[in-house]
Amino acid sequence: MRISINTDVCIGAGQCALxxxxxxxxxxxxxxxxxxxxxxxxxxxxxxxxxxxxxxRAITVEQG
Structure with a gap:
């Protein structure tokens, strides 16, 4: 699995960290x-x- 955050899109809502x-x-x-x-x-x-x-939707999770 690979996780990436599109920093150009992220608004800092913090829901991922929660x-x-x-x-x-x-x-x-x-x-x-x-x-x-x-x-x-x-x-x-x-x-x-x-x-x-x-x-x-700034977070992408790729399986594999």
């Missing part, structure tokens, strides 16, 4: 980012929910 706090956080400006080493999601079952919770 849904999957072991994978997502917010930077100093309030925009979403992956925690270090979490590009593959580390098997967190809430990643899909975090992507669905994003109001602007």
């Amino acid at each position: 849904a999957a706090p072991k994978v997502f956080t917010q930077d100093d400006e309030g925009f979403s980012e992956l925690l270090p080493g979490q590009e593959d999601g580390a098997g967190d079952p809430m990643i899909g929910e975090a992507a669905r919770a994003c109001p602007v």
Whole structure:
């Protein structure tokens, strides 16, 4: 699995960090980012929910 955040689209709503706090956080400006080493999601079952919770669909989860 590969997770990416489109930083051009992200508005910093923080829903991803609320849904999957072991994978997502917010930077100093309030925009979403992956925690270090979490590009593959580390098997967190809430990643899909975090992507669905994003109001602007800035998170992409690719299986494989």
